[in-house]
Amino acid sequence: MKIASTEEMLNMLEKLVNIDSGSYHKDGVDRVGQQLIDAYQTIGFHADIHEQHTYGNHIVLMHHEATEPDILVVAHMDTVFLEGTAAERPFHIVGERAYGPGVIDMKASHVTTFSALQALLNANKEAAKNVVVLLTSDEEIGAPSARKLIEAQGAGKKAVLVMEPARKDGSLVTSRRGGGRYTLKVTGKAAHSGIEPEKGRSAIEELAHKTIKLHQLSNHEEGISVNVGISKGGTSINTVADYAEGKVDIRITTQDQAAPLAKAIENICAQPDVPDTSIELEGEITRPPMERNEQTIALYEIINDVASSLNIDLTETSTGGGSDASFTSALGIPTIDGMGPIGGNQHNDEEYLEIDSLVERTKLLALTIERLSS
Missing domain, CATH: 3.30.70.360 (Alpha-Beta Plaits)
Known part of the structure; x- marks a missing residue:
């Protein structure tokens, strides 16, 4: 499976990070959304835009040949940072890490999600057509306008993969408060x-x-x-x-x-x-809480098996923070969180991405989608 290069991913990431997209900055969130719509259109995905007046628009993306996809991938476009933050401390690289507002929470996840589907279209088009990508605009403030859409898109799905970043040790999240x-x-x-x-x-x-x-x-x-x-x-x-x-x-x-x-x-x-x-x-x-239940464990074991094939030593963890994963998990839909790349210091000016995790986590996501679609 041919994955985009780290350089290509970083170029896409820089453009996203340098757009302010705080939860209450509708124009900025919509600019991020348009960047992503444009990218997905190049690989044959069409966008269904759910207009919002107060918050940014939500976006549902599917391949134009998709019929009844049974995997939902969820990623949020909003950050916690105020307008002007990107100008004050734009995207930059120091050593093996990339920095900037929202770089790990969760703009790098948009890059790995897109790159995984791009790779799948060449390696296993049917798997790429089996995915719905939901981009939300208000996760950081509790999803007041996105919750019903998340639940509706999750209904009937075989699995929901939420693209919050992996923990610093690379672990996936199987429960949240x-x-x-x-x-x-x-x-x-x-x-x-x-x-x-x-x-x-x-x-x-x-x-x-x-x-x-x-x-x-x-x-x-x-x-x-x-x-x-x-x-x-x-x-x-x-x-x-x-x-x-x-x-x-x-x-x-x-x-x-x-x-x-x-x-x-x-x-x-x-x-x-x-x-x-x-x-x-x-x-x-x-x-609602995301509880570690039988469905979650079964999905985690599938992903862990995929990780083993990539020589990734995967672990699971629980966290006190909330995410959109809670909404689908509470409905009994198998849900795993933390499928994004690795980083840390979310929500502060030292937020970072481990650059070498971009390709690794793109492969993990692509092969997980392929396994779930087989």
């Missing part, structure tokens, strides 16, 4: 803290009570965590705060933890601890 986000909006009553503090009702105090109670819901042995990561309120140091707000991140390990935890959060916020304050609770558990 699920989670969600809540916002607590607390209203109190303002008063001068020196002249008549007794007339005030502190929203900050109420938020503090709720923060302590919410944190007590965490059970790290059971894989449940509740964290008020942002709190803010008040207008001046000598005023009893009449408003405060808390942002809450929650994580769960199994789906059966979701409903009890949601109910516990609602119960805590139903009654104020500080008299005459009120609380508005917004949010929900938005991403």
Whole structure:
């Protein structure tokens, strides 16, 4: 099987990395999408564009001769970086690593996905025609507009391969924690803290009570965590705060933890601890966990066998971060994550790609698709 050269892959990657595509930067995400549409059209894939108003457009790609593909490959185009980041620190190479915003999470994965299908078209066209590629635009913020499309595209598929990067040791992801986000909006009553503090009702105090109670819901042995990561309120140091707000991140390990935890959060916020304050609770558990189940294990074993044929020592791992893999896994569809190349330091300015993993992971993806299609 003839795979594109590392140089060819890096040229494609540089163009993608140097386009800002933060989740809320629709124009940038759509520019990345157009670059990928143009590339796939050269190998006979057509694009079905799902227009979005707030976020970037989602894209479904299939070979023009495809009939009923039963493999879904999922990759997101958005990053966590603000507009202007690519200009500040564009794509560059230092030694055996490539750097730049989104280089590993997950623009390098777009390169290996395209290169794998390009290679398959020459080596096994029927396998290439057995794939649907779904490019989403809002994974980094929980897939608010992509979830239904991911679930619809996953329905009935034999396997779903999610192109998040492999871990630093090259391992694939067979389980992920699920989670969600809540916002607590607390209203109190303002008063001068020196002249008549007794007339005030502190929203900050109420938020503090709720923060302590919410944190007590965490059970790290059971894989449940509740964290008020942002709190803010008040207008001046000598005023009893009449408003405060808390942002809450929650994580769960199994789906059966979701409903009890949601109910516990609602119960805590139903009654104020500080008299005459009120609380508005917004949010929900938005991403189910990706649980390591029989379907996942069976798919992993197939991929591991392919890896062995390439002399790749593959391992599996669990991670606390979320991804689009959770949506298809929760529907009982065999799903494996971390099929992208190897790198690290996602979401910060030291994010990197191990360059020599580009060809290796392209081969692994191509041969996995071929095996699943046989």
